[in-house]
Amino acid sequence: MRGSRGVLHNLSVLTIGTFAAQLLNLAALVYLARLLGDHWFGVVQVGVAVSAYALITAEWGLMSLGIREIARLDNPAEVRDYVRLHQGLLAVLAFAVLAVGLAILPLFPFYRQDPALFLLYLSLVIPQIFMGEWVGIGVERMSWVGAAKTAASLSYAVLVLVFLRHLDGLAGWPTWRWIPALYLFSFVAGNLVVAMPVARWLGGPFLPRFGHLAEWRRRLTETAPIGASIVTMRVLMNGDLVLLGILSEPEIAGQYAAAAKIGFVLIVAMEVLWKALLPRLSRLARGNETEFLGRFRLYLGLVTAVLVPISVGGVLLGPDLMALIYDDSYAAGRPIFQVLVVSYSLLSLGWFLGNSLIAADRQREFFPPLVVSAAVAVAGCFILVPRLAGLGAAYGMLAGHGTLLMTLAWICRRWLSGNLWRILPLVAGGGLAMALVAGWTGSLPVVVRIVVAGLVYLAVTAWPLRRWAGFAVR
Numbered sequence: 001m002r003g004s005r006g007v008l009h010n011l012s013v014l015t016i017g018t019f020a021a022q023l024l025n026l027a028a029l030v031y032l033a034r035l036l037g038d039h040w041f042g043v044v045q046v047g048v049a050v051s052a053y054a055l056i057t058a059e060w061g062l063m064s065l066g067i068r069e070i071a072r073l074d075n076p077a078e079v080r081d082y083v084r085l086h087q088g089l090l091a092v093l094a095f096a097v098l099a100v101g102l103a104i105l106p107l108f109p110f111y112r113q114d115p116a117l118f119l120l121y122l123s124l125v126i127p128q129i130f131m132g133e134w135v136g137i138g139v140e141r142m143s144w145v146g147a148a149k150t151a152a153s154l155s156y157a158v159l160v161l162v163f164l165r166h167l168d169g170l171a172g173w174p175t176w177r178w179i180p181a182l183y184l185f186s187f188v189a190g191n192l193v194v195a196m197p198v199a200r201w202l203g204g205p206f207l208p209r210f211g212h213l214a215e216w217r218r219r220l221t222e223t224a225p226i227g228a229s230i231v232t233m234r235v236l237m238n239g240d241l242v243l244l245g246i247l248s249e250p251e252i253a254g255q256y257a258a259a260a261k262i263g264f265v266l267i268v269a270m271e272v273l274w275k276a277l278l279p280r281l282s283r284l285a286r287g288n289e290t291e292f293l294g295r296f297r298l299y300l301g302l303v304t305a306v307l308v309p310i311s312v313g314g315v316l317l318g319p320d321l322m323a324l325i326y327d328d329s330y331a332a333g334r335p336i337f338q339v340l341v342v343s344y345s346l347l348s349l350g351w352f353l354g355n356s357l358i359a360a361d362r363q364r365e366f367f368p369p370l371v372v373s374a375a376v377a378v379a380g381c382f383i384l385v386p387r388l389a390g391l392g393a394a395y396g397m398l399a400g401h402g403t404l405l406m407t408l409a410w411i412c413r414r415w416l417s418g419n420l421w422r423i424l425p426l427v428a429g430g431g432l433a434m435a436l437v438a439g440w441t442g443s444l445p446v447v448v449r450i451v452v453a454g455l456v457y458l459a460v461t462a463w464p465l466r467r468w469a470g471f472a473v474r
């Protein structure tokens with residue numbers, strides 16, 4: 001039967017899996033940055049950004065739509081039929097993106113650094129057809145999803161940390177070209193972990209099914225604003241790296257990526273949170289609006305309470321944290337990290353509001369703010385990168401992320417009423433106390449300062465937040 005655990009259980013399982021995955025990915029990331037140097041590390045990270053655009057374009061929001069729709073189905077046979085038809089449509093889109101990518105990638109200057117590397121990253125659209133993670137989320141089998149994330153990251157980290165150095169020159173490939181190949185292997189391995197139990201729950205393997213063009217048209221019509229929003233959102237996530245690959249040297253992109261990848265943990269955390277919330281909020285949105293709004297305000301308030309100390313701590317302690325992780329080899333990334341940690345916090349809040357619109361079947365309202373915000377971010381990068389290099393890209397993204405949050409807050413203004421605003425003075429007081437402690441402990445190691453500042457924030461805000469949470473859902 002469908003998973004029936006609560007949101008906190010689902011979120012806990014996903015968080016544990018993602019936390020383990022992120023620790024492993026961080027270890028592999030730091031190792032790669034030191035092994036490759038800023039030039040080839042920058043080229044590889046531009047390749048990662050290109051693959052992200054290919055993957056989300058080939059998916060076009062179908063997985064978000066699928067999660068929402070199978071969350072409202074109870075019969076495994078119905079879910080399996082839905083999934084197989086969905087996969088057929090995903091296959092068509094994957095091969096279309098592959099064809100377009102082969103045609104346009106040679107037009108970009110970064111492609112000439114190593115065409116094979118970018119083609120390997122582009123090929124990830126093929127195994128994505130058979131990805132079972134979204135099905136596991138839709139039927140709320142979060143243990144499978146968490147295990148899949150951990151398995152994929154574990155296999156990738158082991159391959160990079162243990163075997164990558166020894167692969168240099170094998171089959172005539174340099175070290176950096178093996179990185180997307182290893183990622184492709186781990187992508188498939190992680191998918192198998194979730195696909196097999198999902199297939200058992202559905203009563204058989206789920207393979208692409210073609211036909212039913214009318215149903216495909218319906219799904220594409222439903223997902224068009226979601227897909228367009230996701231692709232545009234990607235510009236706000238890592239369009240900076242692609243633009244740096246076009247407007248600057250790989251070394252600058254490498255310094256920027258070293259900072260951005262640490263801060264990007266916030267976006268990954270928001271993705272995890274939303275995967276746990278989407279099935280439940282989608283069902284609540286179909287029922288009692290009062291209950292939906294109560295839960296929305298509760299979750300948004302708690303997200304804000306988490307993002308405030310991360311932003312404060314990132315600005316005050318980020319340079320020391322970057323120095324601990326990368327030594328002095330990526331010193332230019334330290335001020336970039338300070339800007340991006342605030343920027344990603346704004347993006348996380350905006351993404352939460354936008355996904356809440358999707359849960360409430362108001363996805364068409366999410367797209368216009370994304371377009372405006374992406375235009376602001378791209379324009380900011382084009383103006384500032386020639387003047388400030390990587391720091392200019394960070395400021396450009398900050399402008400875009402701030403624009404997104406403000407426009408979506410205006411669209412969702414009716415939802416942002418009641419007891420939600422009472423949380424602001426609570427988290428502001430905790431952030432101020434945290435900042436004071438971070439300043440007073442300047443002589444201590446950065447890890448100790450982070451722990452002490454975090455404990456002070458919890459001590460100041462925990463009890464008031466608990467009381468607020470009790471009123472938020474009323």
